[in-house]
Amino acid sequence: MPASDLSRAALSTVRVWLVGGGKMGGALLTGWLDNGVAPDNVTIIDPAPGRVPQGVRLAADPAAPLAEGPAPDVLVLAVKPQIMDDVLPAYRSLGDGTTVALSVAAGRLIAGFEAALGAGTPVVRSIPNTPAAVHRGMTVACANAHVTETARATCDALLGAVGDIAWVDDEALIDAVTAVSGSGPAYVFWLTECMARAGVEAGLPEALAARIARATVSGAGALMDQAEEDPATLRRNVTSPNGTTAAALDELMNDRAGLGPLMTRAVAAAARRSRELAG
Numbered sequence: 672m673p674a675s676d677l678s679r680a681a682l683s684t685v686r687v688w689l690v691g692g693g694k695m696g697g698a699l700l701t702g703w704l705d706n707g708v709a710p711d712n713v714t715i716i717d718p719a720p721g722r723v724p725q726g727v728r729l730a731a732d733p734a735a736p737l738a739e740g741p742a743p744d745v746l747v748l749a750v751k752p753q754i755m756d757d758v759l760p761a762y763r764s765l766g767d768g769t770t771v772a773l774s775v776a777a778g779r780l781i782a783g784f785e786a787a788l789g790a791g792t793p794v795v796r797s798i799p800n801t802p803a804a805v806h807r808g809m810t811v812a813c814a815n816a817h818v819t820e821t822a823r824a825t826c827d828a829l830l831g832a833v834g835d836i837a838w839v840d841d842e843a844l845i846d847a848v849t850a851v852s853g854s855g856p857a858y859v860f861w862l863t864e865c866m867a868r869a870g871v872e873a874g875l876p877e878a879l880a881a882r883i884a885r886a887t888v889s890g891a892g893a894l895m896d897q898a899e900e901d902p903a904t905l906r907r908n909v910t911s912p913n914g915t916t917a918a919a920l921d922e923l924m925n926d927r928a929g930l931g932p933l934m935t936r937a938v939a940a941a942a943r944r945s946r947e948l949a950g
């Protein structure tokens with residue numbers, strides 16, 4: 672069976688509880704339903720959710736789903752890291768069994784989920800990103816020793832339903848992953864805003880500057896996606912010797928004051944914050 676059929680098969684019967692149906696949880700949910708998860712196998716637990724697709728069960732808190740059952744195969748934890756400690760105890764009865772706790776929360780450690788839900792609980796810690804909303808997400812995940820091969824395949828299919836997925840064995844890498852791909856879309860949007868503002872400062876009308884900045888960033892992203900060349904080659908393809916791009920890159924690629932050292936500082940700051948969120 673091809674991998675995509677395998678994923679669909681894994682998803683067609685999976686029972687998921689989504690704790691936190693906000694931006695990230697909602698984006699994941701859309702991908703699941705598009706990839707074969709049955710709406711009546713999904714429960715959103717959220718006192719103020721975003722969109723609730725037809726056929727999906729909604730509960731403001733876990734009391735009713737826990738009483739009614741059946742227990743989920745996967746408990747997806749998509750609330751803010753800062754409230755995770757308050758949210759988890761209610762799900763203790765699902766711990767130490769076959770239900771996999773699949774977190775998308777920044778910073779929160781596998782050990783924290785084990786402490787709250789039970790030491791024998793299968794836990795997957797992952798970091799997706801918001802391009803998941805258009806099925807172009809990038810997720811990196813890490814599993815504890817209690818996650819079986821089947822459970823890992825199910826989580827792989829759930830996370831892979833909204834884009835690309837990579838697994839790491841070393842949980843410590845997740846902080847840097849969060850800083851690059853988790854937060855990264857915001858850097859690209861800020862780059863777009865900066866390009867538009869610079870265009871206005873160079874004399875363009877605001878609407879035209881915003882339009883060409885947005886089209887350029889998304890067009891460059893699409894080219895990078897489809898081209899075989901690496902980003903450095905694509906950059907060189909734009910850069911004529913002694914031309915306009917070379918003049919700009921002299922500033923952007925400056926060893927001390929260019930985008931390189933700035934990005935290093937930004938990513939280090941995000942990774943540091945991820946470590947702090949561990950609590």
Ligand SMILES: NC(=O)C1=CN([C@@H]2O[C@H](COP(=O)(O)OP(=O)(O)OC[C@H]3O[C@@H](n4cnc5c(N)ncnc54)[C@H](O)[C@@H]3O)[C@@H](O)[C@H]2O)C=CC1
Nearest residue numbers: 691692693694695716717719749750751752775776777799
């Ligand atoms: N937004 C992003 O780019 C990314 C977010 N994440 C992680 O995803 C998680 C959710 O973030 P967002 O979706 O951006 O936030 P959000 O604020 O859009 O969604 C959080 C949801 O949790 C709900 N909620 C609040 N208290 C609750 C409770 N006691 N039980 C159940 N639900 C409750 C809220 O009503 C809301 O719908 C965070 O842990 C964040 O670190 C991870 C990667 C990227």
Ligand SMILES: O=C(O)[C@@H]1CCC=N1
Nearest residue numbers: 776777849853854855
């Ligand atoms: O800013 C945050 O903390 C979350 C995690 C990665 C993207 N958004």
